[in-house]
Amino acid sequence: MHRTKVRVVEDALDANNTIAGANASDFERADVTVVNLMSAPGAGKTTLLERALEGMAEEGLRVGVLEGDVQGSFDADRLSVLHIPVVQLNTDNGFGGECHLDANMVRSALPAVPLDDIDVLIVENVGNLVCPAEFRIGEDSRIMVCSVTEGEDKPLKYPLMFRACELVVINKVDLLQHLDFDVDRLEANIKQVNHHATVMRVSAKTGEGVEEFRAWLKALPARIAAEEAHDHDHDHAHGDHAHHDHADHEPATA
């Protein structure tokens, strides 16, 4: 038997990124801006959405949510009172479930998502600070929620995640008065790993700062469209007509 060395030089996540590209094309065709919302378990993603999405349709932004969870529909049930499209996506494949969503899982759920009836799709990822940062799903924007009960050093321990996001929402600031927590140090650590990140301090419980997050979300589709138009011009200026793939590896810039 003869042994041959085969040069491969391929990103091992190419297969995922290819499907993410297909998702991105579907989203673009339907004119839907997609947000990948990530955090550690219990940081308050669902509570933030409950608070922030209320009455959004009346203010002109039709939002749908794709709820990723290992098991169950607790989060989707909580959001059902908002009367917006919520689709549950469980990652349990019989072996205990995945710790993140990947492009293929999102693709499998797309037929259930009414893309024609929404402007923004928020994909609430599985609570986890490692894996979700690595698997693109075809999103336009990656944001994360971290809370003041988690420790100021988290950006330094999970730089992969903090660098992947263009917006970091610091949640549960209503608890600061009870905690020995230095929120300025947390913000400095976020900036140390991701200088370009936008940082907001909110309390999804009391509503403090939530209006700023709502405003950010409302402005997102127009900003993404402007960036895409800019990229498009840029591509043409360089004679490169390749489709701009959002499933790239560059850290997001605000």
Add this chain to the structure above:
Amino acid sequence: MHEFDLSSAIVQTVNKHAAGRRVTHITLRVGRLRQVVKDTLLFYLAIVGKDTPCEGATLEIIDVPAVLRCNTCKSEWEIEIPAFICGTCGPGAVEVATGEEFMVESIEVEDEEEAACTAPR
């Protein structure tokens, strides 16, 4: 904890390029910023690769250091801690030069014939 899925991604990529041939060796290029735990990756690769052409293949990981570049002063430096800041110019124009790689660099396969195809695509 992400090593299981990364192993699956590696096995998928390797088997595609192996095109049915048995794989004896896999060389990966992994950047330090990927936060991959080598021993865990090896452990999972053995599990995920079972009953595939990868079964029994040895694994070599080429570590790629985390190197940053400042586009203002054009300097490059290696980091040991996650601080994405230029000592001279601040954080504004800092980008990652190397350290984000997660590549299958090459594989070694068993061929029936001497004249092997080394260009899979």
